Amino acid sequence: MRAAIKVVDLRVVRGDAIVLPGLSCEVEAGSVTGLLGPSGSGKSTFMRAIVGVQKVVSGSVEVLGRPAGSADLRSRIGYMTQAPSVYGDLSVGENLVFFARVLDEPGAAVDRVLAEVSMEEFRGQLVRRLSGGERARVSLAAALLAEPDLLVLDEPTVGLDPVLRRDLWDLFHALAERGTTLLVSSHVMDEADRCQALLILREGALLAHATPTDLRRRTGRDGLDDVFLSLIEEDA
Amino acid sequence: MSVRITTAVALRVLSQLRRDPRTIALIVGVPCVLMVLLQQLFGRHSAVFQHVGTPLLGLFPFITMFLVTSITMLRERTSGTLERLMTMPLHKIDILAGYAVAFGLVAVVQATVVSLLALGLLGLDVAGPNWLVVVLAVANAVLGSTLGLFVSAFAETEFQAVQFMPALVFPQILLCGLFVARDQMAAWLRAISYALPLTYAYDALARTAANEIDDAWFAVDCLVVIASIALAIALGAATLRRRTA
Numbered sequence: 363m364r365a366a367i368k369v370v371d372l373r374v375v376r377g378d379a380i381v382l383p384g385l386s387c388e389v390e391a392g393s394v395t396g397l398l399g400p401s402g403s404g405k406s407t408f409m410r411a412i413v414g415v416q417k418v419v420s421g422s423v424e425v426l427g428r429p430a431g432s433a434d435l436r437s438r439i440g441y442m443t444q445a446p447s448v449y450g451d452l453s454v455g456e457n458l459v460f461f462a463r464v465l466d467e468p469g470a471a472v473d474r475v476l477a478e479v480s481m482e483e484f485r486g487q488l489v490r491r492l493s494g495g496e497r498a499r500v501s502l503a504a505a506l507l508a509e510p511d512l513l514v515l516d517e518p519t520v521g522l523d524p525v526l527r528r529d530l531w532d533l534f535h536a537l538a539e540r541g542t543t544l545l546v547s548s549h550v551m552d553e554a555d556r557c558q559a560l561l562i563l564r565e566g567a568l569l570a571h572a573t574p575t576d577l578r579r580r581t582g583r584d585g586l587d588d589v590f591l592s593l594i595e596e597d598a
Numbered sequence: 599m600s601v602r603i604t605t606a607v608a609l610r611v612l613s614q615l616r617r618d619p620r621t622i623a624l625i626v627g628v629p630c631v632l633m634v635l636l637q638q639l640f641g642r643h644s645a646v647f648q649h650v651g652t653p654l655l656g657l658f659p660f661i662t663m664f665l666v667t668s669i670t671m672l673r674e675r676t677s678g679t680l681e682r683l684m685t686m687p688l689h690k691i692d693i694l695a696g697y698a699v700a701f702g703l704v705a706v707v708q709a710t711v712v713s714l715l716a717l718g719l720l721g722l723d724v725a726g727p728n729w730l731v732v733v734l735a736v737a738n739a740v741l742g743s744t745l746g747l748f749v750s751a752f753a754e755t756e757f758q759a760v761q762f763m764p765a766l767v768f769p770q771i772l773l774c775g776l777f778v779a780r781d782q783m784a785a786w787l788r789a790i791s792y793a794l795p796l797t798y799a800y801d802a803l804a805r806t807a808a809n810e811i812d813d814a815w816f817a818v819d820c821l822v823v824i825a826s827i828a829l830a831i832a833l834g835a836a837t838l839r840r841r842t843a
Binding site: 376377413414415416417431433436437439441443445446447448449450451452456460461463464465466488504 | 602603605606607609610613614617618677678679681682683684685686687688840841842843
């Protein structure tokens with residue numbers, strides 16, 4: 363496998379808490395990899411380390427062949443934080459036009475990403491008047507603007523109805539087919555089934571790195587909720 | 599540094615302000631009302647109005663822009679948008695310069711309106727060139743803006759950010775020479791006064807009002823104000839961290 367992300371012995375401490383005691387894993391290029399785990403398991407911290415905004419104590423994180431946080435990676439990574447990081451007092455269009463200007467993308471990129479997240483009719487609306495799910499889609503659209511090689515998406519489908527969730531997962535797969543690597547965190551188990559590989563985190567440690575099918579075989583369970591529970595009980 | 603990104607940041611900050619007409623009305627309206635009050639309180643030809651009026655034209659933008667910038671920047675830090683920008687291909691200076699340009703432009707509007715009112719209708723007398731008052735007022739605004747950017751790093755909430763105003767701005771106003779001339783201050787107060795940037799901003803305005811701009815001290819004042827802006831931007835850039843805990 364060709365790895366888009368290589369993490370070796372990553373250790374992150376925030377305040378008194380050891381969030382990641384020493385994590386190692388790889389993410390295959392051009393795949394959709396799901397990052398699963400209970401809240402507080404270190405998913406967001408792991409993603410922040412990959413995009414290079416997290417202070418790390420030790421270990422190495424290599425992204426697209428370069429150390430995480432390198433200046434030349436900034437135009438190649440799209441990052442969506444868990445809380446929608448867009449300006450509430452601007453319209454959807456103004457937000458995306460601003461980020462497009464910063465990224466040196468043409469105005470057409472804004473139209474493209476609005477279509478990709480099905481938000482064309484919201485273009486003139488103020489972001490603070492949108493629902494949580496709509497705001498998350500604006501934030502996702504901003505991450506898609508530069509057509510990055512790697513997309514790091516922290517819970518992109520929270521608060522979305524099943525139809526929109528399906529549409530976004532279709533989009534993720536279409537992007538992966540074009541060669542984009544996607545790392546998507548979630549705590550909804552039915553979304554795990556749509557990932558080619560799963561990284562399961564618990565208390566900052568990697569419980570499993572496998573395909574959904576392998577995990578079913580390993581645990582002898584069918585539903586991914588049950589798979590997850592038995593992995594955690596196996597570990598405890 | 600990128601002109602494209604600086605312009606994008608400045609335009610964005612301005613469109614955020616445009617969505618908030620009440621804030622714009624307050625930025626321009628409040629100094630006008632205060633100026634009218636001052637003139638009515640002491641009288642058009644009073645020494646107090648004539649002495650305090652010109653420096654106030656420069657101090658208003660300093661105070662408002664300090665507040666507005668520190669809150670806007672704090673929002674950017676807490677909403678996650680700063681973190682998103684930090685993952686993008688831009689330089690920290692682009693963000694800071696964008697803010698300074700946007701609030702500098704707002705200050706041009708504020709200073710022009712308040713100056714027109716004070717110098718025209720209210721009869722404030724400025725012996726030096728009137729346009730220089732506006733230029734100095736804008737420089738004060740940029741100084742306030744850059745200091746606001748810097749202190750926003752030390753505030754976790756908007757309540758704290760607002761409290762930095764009296765903490766950092768009031769002592770400078772008290773010691774700048776407006777209330778007590780610097781040569782009449784106790785030595786230790788005078789020493790502090792000389793270490794504060796607003797002292798030089800005030801002195802430049804007072805010298806403009808008295809038409810003493812040929813004086814070498816006027817040039818020193820202007821240089822110190824410019825250097826303070828540069829220093830505040832450098833300090834602000836140091837507080838924008840790509841990696842946080």
